[in-house]
Amino acid sequence: MSAIELSILVVSWNTRDLLRDCLRSALASLGGxxxxxxxxxxxxxxxxxxxxxxxxxLEPGVRLIANARNEGFARGNNQAYAAARGEFIxxxxxxxxxxxxxxxxxxxxxxxxxxxxxxxxxxIGADGVSQSLHRRFPSLPIVFCRWTRVGRRLDQYLLGGWxxxxxxxxxxxxxxxxVIDQAAAACLLIARRTVERIGGLFDERFPLFFNDVDxxxxxxEEGLEVHVLYDVSVMHHRGASISQLPKGxxxxxxxxxxxxxxxxxxxxxxxxxxxxxxxxxxxRAARAQTAAPREG
Numbered sequence: 001m002s003a004i005e006l007s008i009l010v011v012s013w014n015t016r017d018l019l020r021d022c023l024r025s026a027l028a029s030l031g032g033x034x035x036x037x038x039x040x041x042x043x044x045x046x047x048x049x050x051x052x053x054x055x056x057x058l059e060p061g062v063r064l065i066a067n068a069r070n071e072g073f074a075r076g077n078n079q080a081y082a083a084a085r086g087e088f089i090x091x092x093x094x095x096x097x098x099x100x101x102x103x104x105x106x107x108x109x110x111x112x113x114x115x116x117x118x119x120x121x122x123x124i125g126a127d128g129v130s131q132s133l134h135r136r137f138p139s140l141p142i143v144f145c146r147w148t149r150v151g152r153r154l155d156q157y158l159l160g161g162w163x164x165x166x167x168x169x170x171x172x173x174x175x176x177x178x179v180i181d182q183a184a185a186a187c188l189l190i191a192r193r194t195v196e197r198i199g200g201l202f203d204e205r206f207p208l209f210f211n212d213v214d215x216x217x218x219x220x221e222e223g224l225e226v227h228v229l230y231d232v233s234v235m236h237h238r239g240a241s242i243s244q245l246p247k248g249x250x251x252x253x254x255x256x257x258x259x260x261x262x263x264x265x266x267x268x269x270x271x272x273x274x275x276x277x278x279x280x281x282x283x284r285a286a287r288a289q290t291a292a293p294r295e296g
Contacts, residue, residue, distance in 0.1 A: 006035040006103060007086030011076035012094040013042040013241045016051050019094040023056060029098040033107070036061045038080040042070040072207035073185075073241075081201045089195060093186045095237035105232050106189040109177075117194045117224030118216060120183035122174065122233040131236060132168035133184035134228055137217065138258065140270060142167045147258065147278050174230045183226050185212035187234050190219075198222055205264070208242065208250075209257035217265055248288025255282040 008026055012019045019039070026037060041049040041064065049066040056062040065079055077091055088107050106119045113119075123131040136142070144151035145163040155163045165171050172178055195201050198218040202211045216226050242250060255278045262271040 004034040004036060004086050006030075006033050006088045006090060006107065007080075007084035008035065008037040008090045008092055008103070009040070009077050009080035009084065010037065010092050010094055011040045011042065011073055011080065012044060012048050013070055014044045014046045014048065014244055015094040015240045016044065016046045016048040018237060018240050019048055020051060020055065022092065022094045022096050022098075023052070023062065025096075025098040026092070026103075027059065027062075029101055029103065031101055031104060033104055036063060036085065038063050038065065038083055040065045040067065040071075040076040040080050042067050042072070042076055072204075074202035074204045074207050074211045077202050078200070078204065081195070084192075086192065088189055088191055089201070090189050091185050091187070091201075093236070093240070095240035096187050097235040097237075099234060100232075102187075102232050102234055103189065105229060109227065109229060110189060110191055113225075113227070115223075115225055116227050117198075117219035117222065118183050118188055118190050118226045120188040120226070120228050122228065122230045123184065123186055123236040123238075124233045126235065126237060130174055130230075130233075131238065132170055133186060133236075133238075134169055134180050135182050135184075135213075136167050136169065137181040137213065138167070138261070140273060143258070143262075143274050143277055147255070147281060149280075151277075176230060178228045178230060179225050180228055181220065181226065182213050182216040183228065185215070186236050186238075188212070190215075194219065194222075194224065203264075205260055206257050207253070209254045210261045213261060214264065246289065248285050248291070251285035252282065252289050255285060 023037060039052050049064060052064045081089060090103055102121055106121060109119050110116055120134060123133055125131050141163055145155035155161055169180060203214050206214050219226060259275050262274045
């Protein structure tokens with residue numbers, strides 16, 4: 001099959017109405033870009049797959065992979081990537097709405113900056129406010145101040161939230177192009193050649209959380225930069241799929257992924273220290289998961 005410029009990967013779980021808006025806005029924003037949209041539905045119970053089949057049947061560039069179970073975010077995107085043909089790969093959450101030629105602008109930026117591995121844009125909430133989902137890589141001080149009770153209080157009352165602000169990039173000017181550590185996977189663009197260079201798209205050891213942190217880390221370790229185009233934006237409803245999980249399950253997966261990230265990318269002593277720092281929260285999340293088991 002012939003190659004195309006852009007493959008848009010969308011993994012959805014019970015986000016039918018948001019998915020519809022995402023696909024419509026993506027199609028309207030592409031202009032003359034040769035493209036395809038690959039939707040992976042993770043066994044949604046809300047008719048998401050049926051909606052794609054029914055409402056986008058006449059769109060030859062829209063393809064559906066319907067999973068028999070929820071395979072998670074990382075594996076779902078890897079499924080879509082295996083089927084993709086594009087020179088550029090856009091990872092897009094189903095709760096994204098495109099406004100204008102965002103992906104075209106991101107492609108132009110990647111083409112003209114050979115030192116860049118990932119490009120993303122500003123994520124704007126429905127309230128019109130720029131979200132803080134692009135971040136610095138987690139460090140030991142960040143873990144302490146974000147994921148421990150003592151650290152949160154220390155940061156809030158003694159440091160004025162300085163550690164949290166730096167982690168969330170609230171200390172940088174959100175205009176033009178910024179070089180950052182980690183791009184949120186809600187909407188990012190990466191060249192196929194870069195994916196192959198870093199050993200694949202998402203590491204499935206991070207099924208829900210920290211897969212975008214790991215992706216950006218592998219890109220940075222290859223000497224490539226991660227850029228945000230703050231003058232280009234999409235609307236992001238945020239957390240449409242992940243918020244459906246019970247809180248205990250969600251928190252436990254987050255803590256386990258944080259520990260796994262340090263085990264993969266940092267020195268063993270740092271990984272051990274992170275495990276100690278989040279141990280209490282991890283136990284609390286495990287108890288909450290046991291008390292309220294996931295349905296279905």
